[in-house]
Amino acid sequence: MMEHNTYWYFYALLTARYVVIAGLAFLVFYRLFPARFARLKIQRLSPKRQDYVREVGYSLLTFFIFAAVGIVLISPAVRPYTQLYSNISDFGWAYFALSVVLALLIHDTYFYWTHRLMHHPRLFKLFHLTHHRSVNPSPWGAFAFSPLEAVIEAGVIVVIVLLIPIHEFAILLFLLLMPVYNVYGHLGYEIYPKWVVNSKIGRWLNTSTNHNMHHRYFKGNYGLYFRFWDEAMKTTHPHYDKTLASLVDSEQTAAARQV
Numbered sequence: 001m002m003e004h005n006t007y008w009y010f011y012a013l014l015t016a017r018y019v020v021i022a023g024l025a026f027l028v029f030y031r032l033f034p035a036r037f038a039r040l041k042i043q044r045l046s047p048k049r050q051d052y053v054r055e056v057g058y059s060l061l062t063f064f065i066f067a068a069v070g071i072v073l074i075s076p077a078v079r080p081y082t083q084l085y086s087n088i089s090d091f092g093w094a095y096f097a098l099s100v101v102l103a104l105l106i107h108d109t110y111f112y113w114t115h116r117l118m119h120h121p122r123l124f125k126l127f128h129l130t131h132h133r134s135v136n137p138s139p140w141g142a143f144a145f146s147p148l149e150a151v152i153e154a155g156v157i158v159v160i161v162l163l164i165p166i167h168e169f170a171i172l173l174f175l176l177l178m179p180v181y182n183v184y185g186h187l188g189y190e191i192y193p194k195w196v197v198n199s200k201i202g203r204w205l206n207t208s209t210n211h212n213m214h215h216r217y218f219k220g221n222y223g224l225y226f227r228f229w230d231e232a233m234k235t236t237h238p239h240y241d242k243t244l245a246s247l248v249d250s251e252q253t254a255a256a257r258q259v
């Protein structure tokens, strides 16, 4: 009975997290100030109402699977096999911070390789086509997965808690940073300023432009938070630098942006 209640509690939290983060982005960029941000729009057209409905619908379906994975992980039968811990003093605050960074690096690697695998012609339709129905994604599309892809995406939490010691709150922090970056990736607008994308660290950060181009062209730009894997595996889209530069450089015209 308790697990049944916890399941719905998890589902409600996942949905609330999505509605707040994606909803805020949608409200600001698509409803309140679209004209103010027009110059930063990656694709000229906006998604249609039916796109938003599909993206929200599949995201709500995804959370049923995410909640189930959460329940299994904290169940008394499984939790002892994980490296989840409850006392910060076990590893200290420095490790707490490091574990969040490690979780992001693990997720980035997991995402890149499972993503590339799901682009294999034999797997694409079954696993990944649903997500790619958003050729011009909106913030609502961040979790629009087929149920099979949702299982793959949820799998990263299993990998993290098996691979590294991680405090419960560090996982929560990770579970907050992840959707923020994911919604940014599907925002449809490039909001990073020029100085960030041209900085030494910024060059290695993934951008909304990068993931938007992945949705538009289906090929290239498979990363999530970082660009290490795309660069190492030479999968960055050939027009990426040019497209990004046109969006962050105020001197370029909107026409030059439509690469």
Ligand SMILES: [Zn+2]
Residues within 6 Å of the ligand: 115, 119, 128, 132, 214
């Ligand atoms: Zn893809």
Ligand SMILES: [Zn+2]
Residues within 6 Å of the ligand: 131, 137, 186, 211, 215
């Ligand atoms: Zn996407």
